[in-house]
Amino acid sequence: MTQRTIPVRFLRAAARTARRRDVDVQEWLDQLDIDPELLFDDRTRITLEQAVSVVQELWRITGDELIGLGIQPAPRGTFRMICLGLLSAPDLRTVMERFRDFSKVVPAMGRFHVDVGEHGTTLSLDTDAGDPDHFLTDLWLSIMLRFFSWLAGSRLPVEQVDVPYDRPHRAEDYDAVFGRRIEFGQPVAAVRFSNDVLTMPVMRTEDELEEWLRNSPADLLMYRDYGTTTADQVRRILERGLRGEWPTPDDVASQLAMSTQHLRRVLREDGTSMTAIKEELLRDAAIASLVRGDETIAALSDRLGFSEPSAFHRAFRRWTGSAPGAYRPKGLESGD
Numbered sequence: 001m002t003q004r005t006i007p008v009r010f011l012r013a014a015a016r017t018a019r020r021r022d023v024d025v026q027e028w029l030d031q032l033d034i035d036p037e038l039l040f041d042d043r044t045r046i047t048l049e050q051a052v053s054v055v056q057e058l059w060r061i062t063g064d065e066l067i068g069l070g071i072q073p074a075p076r077g078t079f080r081m082i083c084l085g086l087l088s089a090p091d092l093r094t095v096m097e098r099f100r101d102f103s104k105v106v107p108a109m110g111r112f113h114v115d116v117g118e119h120g121t122t123l124s125l126d127t128d129a130g131d132p133d134h135f136l137t138d139l140w141l142s143i144m145l146r147f148f149s150w151l152a153g154s155r156l157p158v159e160q161v162d163v164p165y166d167r168p169h170r171a172e173d174y175d176a177v178f179g180r181r182i183e184f185g186q187p188v189a190a191v192r193f194s195n196d197v198l199t200m201p202v203m204r205t206e207d208e209l210e211e212w213l214r215n216s217p218a219d220l221l222m223y224r225d226y227g228t229t230t231a232d233q234v235r236r237i238l239e240r241g242l243r244g245e246w247p248t249p250d251d252v253a254s255q256l257a258m259s260t261q262h263l264r265r266v267l268r269e270d271g272t273s274m275t276a277i278k279e280e281l282l283r284d285a286a287i288a289s290l291v292r293g294d295e296t297i298a299a300l301s302d303r304l305g306f307s308e309p310s311a312f313h314r315a316f317r318r319w320t321g322s323a324p325g326a327y328r329p330k331g332l333e334s335g336d
Contacts, residue, residue: 002239005045005284006221012039013135014054017068021061032057033329041321045283047291048221055217066108069136074108080213082106083147086202087209092152093198096123099144110140120159121198124190127164134165137189143220144191145178150212150219153203157194162186230256230266235277242285246305249274283319286312290327297324 011034015025029036032053038044046054059065064073082102089095096114103112103125111126123144127137141161149156160181167184168174174182204212212219237252252274253260267273282304289300301312316324 002285003048005287006051008044035326043321045287047288051221052218070108072108089202092200121193121195122190124188127189151202151204152200156197160192162190164189231270231272238278290324293329
């Protein structure tokens with residue numbers, strides 16, 4: 001499965017945190033083997049492995065598990081202790097209530113609230129004006145969804161995700177993380193579930209938790225490609241083209257038991273298309289290879305089905321705003 005890449009706003013927020021600690025950002029990015037010029041184009045992407053290295057380095061620099069973005073620092077080990085306190089809960093209702101209670105006594109978390117109503121349960125959080133890029137808000141919402149789903153052993157059926165800011169220009173990553181049921185410009189940041197979620201049992205053991213924490217923050221940053229929208233299903237079918245012949249639009253529609261025209265209409269209503277999804281797959285596969293540096297650009301362009309390297313160069317610049325060489329490790333030639 002092709003791992004989705006992560007947008008540049010993640011890297012920008014990390015760079016600002018490093019700068020506040022008087023870190024030489026250029027030198028810091030050089031150590032991480034990331035071209036500083038990539039910070040300046042909204043189309044820039046980084047791989048999961050790069051994002052994990054960024055966070056781990058910031059943990060080292062700051063000694064703070066919220067990497068300088070919280071109301072106050074969270075000493076290393078804070079999240080582990082919270083997780084251990086949640087692990088013994090019998091069900092997700094107790095998990096949510098304990099999570100809320102932890103937020104009262106661990107100021108670095110900010111305040112969380114649980115509202116169990118007749119028609120659903122809402123888990124909301126107070127946002128901080130010191131988070132201008134909404135990075136910490138997005139991170140906490142993602143942690144709640146991913147960690148609670150992991151505890152229950154299955155993806156939680158989310159009814160709606162609310163965020164207290166306007167829809168950004170490039171918002172496809174929000175769909176990948178939170179699903180299509182996201183509402184921008186809401187009064188508070190919140191996740192809404194069916195009350196059926198409350199009785200879901202906690203399925204994990206302490207040994208599993210320790211393994212999960214050893215991989216941190218990879219599992220918190222990873223996009224789990226288990227969405228159920230039509231666009232998600234199309235992505236999974238088209239992904240086979242990275243390993244062989246690309247499915248045609250008719251092939252995709254047939255596997256989804258609908259006409260090609262109807263499929264195109266459904267995707268258009270979702271703000272995407274088969275062409276756009278295919279290009280996202282090609283972009284992410286290209287970035288992963290370039291960052292690894294294990295094949296020439298000529299070989300990569302051929303593997304991805306381009307007629308010649310120059311065609312790949314043009315497509316890559318359109319996808320990311322940069323030449324392929326900007327993503328390659330230092331010391332490798334930018335060309336073949």
